[in-house]
Amino acid sequence: xxxxxxxxxxxxxxxxSKFYKGKERGLEAYLHIFGLTREDLDGKKVLxxxxxxxxxxxxxxxxxxxxxxxxxxxxxxxxxxxRHKALESNPSANAVVGLGQELPFASESFxxxxxxxxxxxxxxxxxxxxxxxxxxxxxxGGRVYCGPVYSYIRADLAKDKNFKKFLNDTxxxxxxxxxxxxxxxxxxxxxxxxxxxxxxxxxxxxxxK
Numbered sequence: 719x720x721x722x723x724x725x726x727x728x729x730x731x732x733x734x735s736k737f738y739k740g741k742e743r744g745l746e747a748y749l750h751i752f753g754l755t756r757e758d759l760d761g762k763k764v765l766x767x768x769x770x771x772x773x774x775x776x777x778x779x780x781x782x783x784x785x786x787x788x789x790x791x792x793x794x795x796x797x798x799x800x801r802h803k804a805l806e807s808n809p810s811a812n813a814v815v816g817l818g819q820e821l822p823f824a825s826e827s828f829x830x831x832x833x834x835x836x837x838x839x840x841x842x843x844x845x846x847x848x849x850x851x852x853x854x855x856x857x858x859g860g861r862v863y864c865g866p867v868y869s870y871i872r873a874d875l876a877k878d879k880n881f882k883k884f885l886n887d888t889x890x891x892x893x894x895x896x897x898x899x900x901x902x903x904x905x906x907x908x909x910x911x912x913x914x915x916x917x918x919x920x921x922x923x924x925x926x927k
Contacts, residue, residue: 743770745778748832751897751922752863756784762829763787767818767852768836771800772807775832780810789823791816818848826857833864837871837923845871846881849925853890856927865922866897872921891926 769790776788795801897920
């Protein structure tokens, strides 16, 4: 990703945060982006790979009274002040220190893995390793949900012969589609490009094991 792309994504992330009312990593945002319902997560074991500083997703799961076990993973939790602040916001959360490309979990540990607002911030090499690791810890029949990401990442994956071979060899199904726009009666307006969210090249990627 170029510096201009990084700057644009950083500024657009701020707009996304406002759009989801500060809960861009929360339950409702995740359900909205990937077209899921609360029932899809109830009774499941879930990894939130790249948890935000307040671990909003697991907090929302708890408040929704869902029987969902959530592991919140972030490399930033290695720092005591960040981990302490995160646990202050969500004392009952399972905060795990780790790297996405070297997940500290046994194979087939989770029913679902969410990778939200992450892939645009890592190199392509790390991204493919991260996706491989996410699939490793996902149970047979489970899914890895990634997004929103720029469409050029989708194009890069489509051209990657090694990654396509990996999918073919492992029987992984990959689907990609645009991220939905409407959130209640609101539509995200991107102040940078002067367009609405549906005019921007955002996509979501779902890998089914």
